Amino acid sequence: MNIVARFEIPYYQYLNETSTVIDTLPEFAQDPQHLQRLYRLMVLIRVFDSKAIALQRTGKLGTYPSSRGQEAVFVGMGDALAKTDLFVPYYRDFGTLIQRGAKLSDFLMYWGGDERGNSYSDDKTDFPFSVPVGSQPLHAAGIASAFKIRKEKRAVLVTCGDGATSQGDFYEALNLAGIWQLPVVFVVSNNQWAISVPRSAQTGAKTIAQKAIAAGFSGEQVDGNDVIAVRERVASALKKARENNEPTLLEILSYRQSDHTTADDASRYEPKGVRETEWVKEPIGRLRRYLESIQAWSETDEQKLLAECGETVDQAVAEYQNCPPQPIESIFDYLYETLPDIYAEQREDVKKKEVPVHG
Ligand SMILES: Cc1ncc(C[n+]2csc(CCOP(=O)(O)OP(=O)(O)O)c2C)c(N)n1
Ligand SMILES: [Mg+2]
Structure with a gap:
């Protein structure tokens, strides 16, 4: 018997749970100002998130999917993307999109039921959220194929959750990326849950990252509570995609x-105490403690930042509430470009109804 192939799945982490640097920091992370920028964005996302939930609870927003605990994933990806790359997001990704020219009010519009909130990117390059x-x-693989045919040095970054990896489309996309050698990076934002289905019930595989192996390219796990690791690994995978048409699968681990x-009640299925145990790993405190340890952050900075984020978010809420409905x-x-006759009557009928205002 001969072994014909062996595979390994690496795990990347730079800043561990106790905010200790455990590996040589990538160059960008040796610049405290760069890390402060990432920290500020993560805090803004969390402040916005709490506000969005409060708006939903008071009947001023529709269903909203929280980012809490996953901030480093969104911020790391946004910081790694080049302007010319193309982002294909899923419904939790507003934290990346605000780094791509989207406004916070766009997301209030969208989750408030106004489709104009979906038209966010400056040059309309990035895709709207995928809720399916x-x-x-698969869309990402198709776009990457177009970039390759046109010989454009651009990469596609696509995200999905751990639950999405059980869909046939996911495997088909990986297969195509491998066989056609497409410039695409697949990020699986593994927050351990797909609504009430835990990661352990999602796949018998030890890692989701290893699903890339069957498709013929590399997969790796990344600590999704370590913004440095996320930023570094996404940037490196995007570079490989742009320069060598090499796809990568990144399984980025965090906890929801x-x-x-807001339409869910996790207390009905989430084991008691797990969220609290996982909280010690959360990304914002982790980076803050590190910044404090190198004298790059203080309590005064924190209070100033929280006040600024509060103002920015209040402004977004005002924009949303003051925007005249369609x-x-x-x-x-x-x-439809041309409305079929059968809907003409319905269209006239609906005009008589009262238009709901935002919020
Ligand atoms: C094709 C399809 N099936 C089912 C749903 C309903 N649904 C919405 S979110 C979700 C769970 C997704 O979990 P995961 O992929 O882990 O992403 P997460 O929400 O945890 O970030 C399901 C089943 C849907 N939106 N689309
Ligand atoms: Mg999930």
Whole structure:
């Protein structure tokens, strides 16, 4: 018997749970100002997130999926992307999109039921959120194929959750990326839950990262509570994609510190105490403690930042609430270029209804 192939799945972490540096820091992370920038973004995301949940609880926003606990994933990805790359997000990714030209108010609009919130990117390059679970990796493979045919040095970054990796589309996308050698990076944001289904019930494989092996390219795990690791590994994978048309799968591990969405109640299925145990790993405190240890952050900085984030978020809420709603018949206008006759009557009928205001 001969062994014909062997595989390994690496795990990347630079800043551990106790905020200790355990590996040589990548160059960008040796610049405290760069780390402060990432820290500020993570805090902004958390402040916005709490506000969005409060708005939903008071009837001013529709269903909203929280980012709590996953801030480093969004910020690390956004910081690693080049302007010319293309991002194919899923519904939790607003924290990346605000680094790509989207406004916070766009997301209030979107989750408030106004589709104009979905038209966020400056030059309309990035895709809108994918709410269907697992369909977007295929779109990403298709776009990457176009970049390759056109010989453009651009990479596609696509995200999905751990639950999405059980969809056939996910495997098909990986297979295509491997066989065609496409410039695409697949990020699986593994927050350990797909609504009430735990990661342990999702796959018999030890890691999700190893699913890349069957497709013929490399997969790795990244500590998703360590923004330095996320930023470094996503940047490195994007570079390989741009320069060598080499795909990568990154399984980024974190923990969902919230209900699945505001329509969920995780206390009905999440074992007691796990969230608290996982909280010691959370990304914002981890980076703050490190910055404090190198004298690059203080309590005064923190208070100033929280006040700034509060103002920024309040401004976004005001923009959302003051934006005049669209005419109600617009739901027909976005769907068809030429409205089929059978809907003409319905369109007229709906015009008589009262238009709900934002918030
Ligand atoms: C095709 C499809 N099936 C089912 C759903 C309902 N659904 C919405 S989110 C979700 C769980 C997804 O979990 P995961 O991929 O881990 O992402 P997470 O929400 O945890 O970030 C499901 C089943 C959907 N939106 N689309
Ligand atoms: Mg999940």
